[in-house]
Amino acid sequence: MTEELLEVRLRVNGVAHDLRVPARRLLSDALRHDLGLTGTHVGCEHGVCGACTVLADGRPVRACLMFAVSAVGLELTTVEGLADVDGTLSNVQQAFAECHGLQCGFCTPGFLTTITAGLRDNPQPTHDEARDMIAGNLCRCTGYQNIVKAVERAAELGAGETS
Known part of the structure; x- marks a missing residue:
């Protein structure tokens, strides 16, 4: 029996990407296998x-816990989308390299991706807030x-902006 594919x-x-996927295709699998965006890594497959x-x-979400069909209508950003189109690293990416x-x-x-969202919400975190x-x-x-x-370095550079 062949599983029905949904558009x-x-x-x-x-x-925008038009895909035909099974109803239970995980977002992580759609990103990696259907779109070739392999920056989204799958470690535990349990959201841990x-x-x-x-x-x-x-907002940060676990792509291994979300079905692709549930992501319709959402603006998704993967690690590939954090840098500028010209390849300029975001301040979070630059800080990771520097530190x-x-x-x-x-x-x-x-x-x-988690830190990018976190610094948008709290652009000047304390040390404990950065750990949290x-x-x-x-x-x-x-x-x-x-x-x-x-x-902390990304916050100094300007959270969520490109360098």
Whole structure:
């Protein structure tokens, strides 16, 4: 028996994409496999690690927990959409590079999208608020200290803006 495909239009990084997907296609799978946006990483597939975090109407969501059909009508931003079209890094991306906020890089896209949204809500976080901002994302390599430094550096550079 063949699963019925639904026609959906997803707006991702400012571009509309028409897809035919099964009703239970996860947003993470639609982004990675149907659209080729492999920056959205899938770690735990249970919404725990945060590697799959994307922005939906500017709010962080776990793409491994959301069906693609549920994202219709939302403006989605993946890690690929954080930089300017000319390739200029966002201040969050620049801060990560400056502060060595990544090691293996697997969790980085989820941190970048989470922090981008967090700094929009709180552009000048305290040290504790910066730590709280990333509390829902897991990293196995860095020990988090440089990620917190990157949050604080991004705030200095101007949250959510490009450099």
